[in-house]
Amino acid sequence: MSILSALALSRAPVAAFMAVGLTWGCIAAMAPVLKARIGADDATYGLLLLATAIGLSFTLYLAPRWDRRMGALALPLGTAMLGFAAMLPAVAVTMPVFFAILCVLGMVSGLTDVVMNARVSEVEARTGRSLMNVNHAMFSVAYAISALLTGALREAGFGPEVIFPLTGLLVLATAPFQRMEVTPHDDTTGPVSRLPVALVALCGGIVLIAFMAEATVEAWSALHIERTLSGGAAEGAFGPAMLGMTMALGRFSGQAVAARLSELGVIRLATSFAILGVLIAAAAPTPLVAYAGFGLMGLGISVIGPMGLALAGRLSAPRQRTAVIARVAIIGFLGFFFAPALMGLGAQVMGLRWAFACVALILVMIWPLSYFAKAQPRRP
Structure with missing residues (x-):
């Protein structure tokens, strides 16, 4: 199967992978600005980044429940939350605020990440085609584009108060393309099986x-x-x-x-x-x-x-x-x-x-x- 046909077959999760890539590509390219803005040294900045892992830990319990409850809307709504969260670093001017924002970003990014991988897996199961690699490739492409765009905006003299909202809007723009029908699985019938x-x-x-x-x-x-x-x-x-x-x-x-x-x-x-x-x-x-x-x-x-x-x-x-x-x-x-x-x-x-x-x-x-x-x- 060609790359184009694979992208077309999994277009909904592809858009989500690009949304996550846009978010983290911008944050990576803005790291020097954020670090200087909050006045953190190297060691402190590294510890603050662990806030993402703290937010991510909630995903373990939230993602399956979110997916079951929201169904076809789970992915676009998760990305919409990610788009708004991607704007928050614009107001990160102190270490505690930056830490809290990273916790939120870790949680909503992890939520979207889990659901989009589950969607790819479902399409693979339904079609018998391998699609995971091309979706992850689009994350890498979006990450690189976001980092280059952020660098260009920085060179042009724009600051966090412009760059992060713009990135958030780009992420939000992908959400309407992420709706896909999902196969309902009845958790109430049959014996309860352990993972x-x-x-x-x-x-x-x-x-x-x-x-x-x-x-x-x-x-x-x-x-x-x-x-x-x-x-x-x-x-x-x-x-x-x-x-x-x-x-x-x-x-x-x-x-x-x-x-x-x-x-x-x-x-x-x-x-x-x-x-x-x-x-x-x-x-x-x-x-x-x-x-x-x-x-x-x-x-x-x-x-x-x-x-x-x-x-x-x-x-x-x-x-x-x-x-x-x-x-x-x-x-x-x-x-x-x-x-x-x-x-x-x-x-x-x-x-x-x-x-x-x-x-x-x-x-x-x-x-x-x-x-x-x-x-x-x-x-x-």
């Missing part, structure tokens, strides 16, 4: 490791190039840029690969690329070699998370799908918040080269997890 804990743990572990690896490279690749390899500021900035570009390319390519291989087959192959890439980056003698390593890692790591979520949705009973994906997603999202801090500790103790080598060791753990996942009962 498949083993499936949640295995798929959650795969997604967690993938997101941890992605977060460490996003946060530390520029420093590795500038400090370890004596690169300049522009050379350092190209490290995470290379990762982002190759992740978008990998997810679009993964759409075609996933149509021919199973989720587990894609995960194992992609893990091999990611391990090789991070080892090349760790041992790189020049920035150019490091770019090649980060690019190869981006190609591999890009599809592991989406495929782990797709596997969880496919192996779940229809009425449990949102709850399973919520738990798998929450486990995975933890990697984004804790991995950069752990990477910093490793760099302090061992140096950045060995810290990146440890990322490769963590990625190796995906292989045994994938074989355990193969032993789980498959839903017809």
Whole structure:
């Protein structure tokens, strides 16, 4: 199936993925402004970012209930709340206010994220097509566009009071395109079944490791190039840029690969690329070699998370799908918040080269997890 037909088939969740990408691309590009505005040092700013994880923790319980209660409106209404929440950083002038805003953003973003992944999984189950990679690719595209647009607005002299409301309006504009009919699943008939804990743990572990690896490279690749390899500021900035570009390319390519291989087959192959890439980056003698390593890692790591979520949705009973994906997603999202801090500790103790080598060791753990996942009962 072509990328265009995949986008058309899942156009409602695609719009939601773009909404989330627009939100966080803007926040990432505005980080220097926000940090200076609230007067936080590096360590304090890092701790404040954990507020997103606090807000996200509520998603574990809210998302399945929200999805069941709101039905077809769950996704567009969640995105509407995200659009208004995306405007709030415009008034973040103190640390407590910034912390509270991040809690709200974490909660509504996580709510939208869980439901949109559940919608993709439902369309996959209904059509028999693999769609998760192309949807996650559109997140990467929207993230990059939002970051570039934010940078251009900053260069033009606009401040947070203009940039964040504009981003919120762009997010709100995607909401009308997100309504889709969902298959109702009656939770009151038949025996009450427990969630498949083993499936949640295995798929959650795969997604967690993938997101941890992605977060460490996003946060530390520029420093590795500038400090370890004596690169300049522009050379350092190209490290995470290379990762982002190759992740978008990998997810679009993964759409075609996933149509021919199973989720587990894609995960194992992609893990091999990611391990090789991070080892090349760790041992790189020049920035150019490091770019090649980060690019190869981006190609591999890009599809592991989406495929782990797709596997969880496919192996779940229809009425449990949102709850399973919520738990798998929450486990995975933890990697984004804790991995950069752990990477910093490793760099302090061992140096950045060995810290990146440890990322490769963590990625190796995906292989045994994938074989355990193969032993789980498959839903017809």
